[in-house]
Amino acid sequence: MKKKKGTSILQTSLTFLVLLIFAFPFVWMLLASFKTQAQIMSTDQLLIFEPTFGNYISVFKEYDFLKFIWNSFVVAFGSTLLSLILGLPAAYAIARHHLQKLGLLILVARIIPGITFLIPWFILFSKIQLVDTYTALILSHMLVGLPFIIWIMISFFEALPTEIEESALIDGCTHHQVFLRIILPISGPGIITSSLLSFIFSWNNFMFSVILAGDKTKTLPIAVFNFMSYSEINWGALMAAACIITLPVLLIALVTQRYVVSGLAAGAVKG
């Protein structure tokens, strides 16, 4: 097709503008995290200023940030791992035996507002003294991770050719062996995609953690949110904390971009 030069320049500048708008909050966050409160307050040091690491130092010194990072990691890792253990066999069975009704049940989990679960859980977990434990947080975060993993893996397993399985069965493998020795090893891309996203969802989760986490298990989003309750907002430290919490997710997304995009698209198109 022929292209007029004028439209091409317009498209390029529009693309650049779109890029700028979507990247802006990240740039702003990063810049502010290296500024002192006075530099943030003044309008004449927007882009050029003397950077300070004071915010990062104070975040780690004054608050137990390493602890929050560890808590977030344990919960995200634990809920993803358990979701995989429960979700992979289930997704395989649903995909191969066309148990559509079960698949539908999983979808309902995505539709229901999370708060609907929160009140009963809170009552239940208080009774058995599980509030402020990793167990409660991992179980609640699995409610996001498990349906997601099952959903993505159903379409992944459905797309796998059945010939390999059939020949393995003829060779004397049981269905269980086929799943463990043949299906799982070739499902790497699907498993990576779904567990990455499950990890990210858990890492970002605020609503469940704000109720079910306490002093011992406080995760990063809660810790960062609690920063604000002080009378005067220390913007620099707040932005440093925001950078710390976002950085790991952004890195995961950047390094494994291909997987994440396909995961989000698969989760979407199947809907």
Next chain:
Amino acid sequence: MQYSWFNRNLKWIYTLPAVCFVLIMMLFPIIYTFRISFYEWSMSATSPPVWVGLDNYIALLKDERFWHATGSTFLFTIMALALEIALGVAIALLLSREFKGKNIVKTVFLLPMVATPVAMGLVWMLIYEPTIGAANMMLKSMGLQPLLWLASPNQVIPSLVIVDVWQWTPMIALIIMAGLATIPTDPYEAADVDGASAWTKFVSITLPLLRPTIIVAAMLRLIDVLKTFDIIYATTQGGPNFASETLNLYGYVLGFQYFKLGMASSLLVLFFALVMGLTLFMIWMRKRLEGAS
């Protein structure tokens, strides 16, 4: 033979753990919420729940704050959804051609979706800050009046809509781009022969062919926009003066700040019915449109 009991029942053994988890962690809470919505209870150990019948629902329907929250939820949802779809389609068309650095653009696009919402809420608070924020700096540099943004009851919902649009338009755009890739090229060639303008081609070829994709994208977004919590709670907690309090937030406040568990539960039952109803409506509309075309 090798078909032991274990292997014959494998499909049930494989699904059982997940189904058990779903039953305990999902079905039980739903039933419990429904039940407690007919009781009055403040979670105290000494006074047990008291059966009040439909009182919670009646109180809720007479509650001005409930109707206000319903209005805010709809306002927020409609504004966000309309903008995200329109911008998502526009951006997808803009990016659909091949160009240098397309991957960089796609990467940047991914970031708002995966970045921690609470952290991003705080960043937007700084951007919206009336005296030092970037938003007002930009308005002033263009010679416009500065706004109060999140601090004004009238501007708070549009301001939050902008944040949601920033966060989720990329997802719509990526879905639409995937849809665009499946559109055949021959209708466009035929249109070129007829000398159709770019706009005509968009309205009479691209849009109709994209319709199923757009509906799916809208449906997914609708379910999540209705339930938006993190961004609103992190930035305004429903304020100022309850102006940005959506149903999700009001349910949270009723349950975990006022400890009116019965009333909170009745709100959640109604909210659940609303989300479910709208989702089913979208599914029905999608089927009808697909049947028609």
